[in-house]
Amino acid sequence: YHKGLGRIYADKKMYPLAMYHYGEALKGLPDDAALHTGLADIYRKQGMFDKAGEEYFKALSADSANEDARLGMAALYLDTNETDKAVSELKRLQTVNPQNKKIHLLLAEAYERKGDLRAAEYEYLLAGKNRSVELMEQMRKGNAYLQSGDYAKAVEELETALKEKPGDRQTLKKLGDAYMAAGRDDEAIEAYKEAALMKGGAADVHRNLGILYEKKGLLDEAVVEYREALRDDPDSVETRQLLADIYTLRGSFSQAIEQYREVLRMKKDSPRVHFRLARALAQNKNYKEAMSEYLTAVRLDPDNPDAQRELANLYRRNAMDDEAEKHYKHALRIRKNDVDSRNGLLAIYVKKKDVTEAISLLKENTELAPDDPSNFYKLGILYEFNKDYDTAITSYKKAVDLKGDHAKALNALGRVYMKTGRVDEAKTVLEAAKKADPRLEDTTALMGNVRDEVAPEPTVYRKRSYYSGGKKKRGESTRSARKGKKSRRSSDDGVERKASKGKKGKKSSEVSKGKKVKATPKSGKASSGAKGKKSAKGKKKK
Secondary structure, eight states, X not given: OHHHHHHHHHHTTOHHHHHHHHHHHHHHOTTOHHHHHHHHHHHHHTTOHHHHHHHHHHHHHHOTTOHHHHHHHHHHHHHTTOHHHHHHHHHHHHHXXXXXXXXXXXXXXXXXXXXXXXXXXXXXHHTTOOOOHHHHHHHHHHHHHHHHTOHHHHHHHHXXXXXXXXXXXXXXXXXXXXXXXXXXHHHHHHHHHHHHHSTTOOHHHHHHHHHHHHHTTOHHHHHHHHHHHHHHOTTOHHHHHHHHHHHHHHTOHHHHHHHHHHHHHHOTTOHHHHHHHHHHHHXXXXXXXXXXXXXXXXXXXXXXXXXXXXXXXXXXXXXXXXHHHHHHHHXXXXXXXXXXXXXXXXXXXXXXXXXXXXXXXXXXXXXXXXXXXXXXXXXXXXXXXXXXXXXXXXXXXXXXXXXXXOHHHHHHHHHHHHHTTOHHHHHHHHHHHHHHOTTSOOHHHHHHTHHHHHSOOOOOOOOOSXXXXXXXXXXXXXXXXXXXXXXXXXXXXXXXXXXXTTSOHHHHHHHHHHHHOOOOTTTOOOOHHHHHHHHHHHHHHO
């Protein structure tokens, strides 16, 4: 059953599954030549020629007369440019089975490579194909010119060959290659499209079509061609990477992640693919997995400044500033003028209030970009924060010299002039700042906000002193009851207080006494009216 499944998956070009089932079948049938041949064919198609040779030898050791193994070995000789060995092997096979068209076809290809075009023409006829000597000669010349880089002559020869045999898929493909190499993209697309319509269109035709469509910005068409190429060759690492890159470009991050993971299944130790996968995961907000992939990428390729910087960005996002600082510095050791890494590192220094390191970094920035006024402006702010006003003025002036209408630098320069008592100069500079940007605050507001600009104070939120709703706090019920009782006692004279608000206390007191005092001879205690008066006075005082 494993052997049967292996054959089915191999026919469908689902090579990983085919290899698995062939491997399982070999555990029970270690001397089966067909199993070794099937496994060797998969290795050869994937370009793993050493492993393919080992399996073909195992198959021939188990059955020296196995025709499929010998045919596979001859094809392997052609793949590795050992043409004489291929011819010798195919001639032996031909004597045993002269009717096998596969033998004649491989022999024709071998003769054509050797330049024996007459023999090749004859073998092509025996294989059921019509390829004249003239057509093969044109193809040979076209290939030679294509390999030497003379694309114009290659196109000329291949166009002649196509006239000799219109619709020939191999000629169309080679002509498409020549057009593509010569930069004649529209003609290359037409040649490839025509070749793709022929029976048995190759995967590389669809892949090249996808590359040309992508170059023209036709991403949907490129995706279709890459998928067609994967249908013919599902284990093509190059095609999967191209497809994943397009998905990332279009924002289809889930699909890109799927393709990158499939590539890593076939090619585990590829730092470039780990990096691209990490970037797609980060854009898809899978930050934890992204960090793991970035770490793998920088472990496999520590000299990738983009991976170092983007990993640092993730650490900074998670408030892991020490780790972020380490990777920013690593990125800058590789690429000194990496602006994003410098900005990230500067943000960490400012957050830690490490002014010395921040000033040192900004000085380097001014050396690397001496024509950028923003670096001098930022440097001036740090000097001003350190109360080194003379140096701050020099930095601000440099920013203004580079950009005369740099409103923020003019504003800051005016602020420092006012701090140092140079009022007349401050007025002149601040007027220039106002002219450069009318939305700037006036001088008074500017001076009041200096501290907020340099080192802003954190916002303080104060809790309100009264209860506003929700669950009752501990003791709240008792306090409310006491307050309610006191309020009931003074409810009557409360009306009087409202009426007499703003008048003298004497009049208010008389009205209150005349209306409320009631004798209580038994107890000798103050009446409720007196208590109400006391309560009202106390409350008012409070």
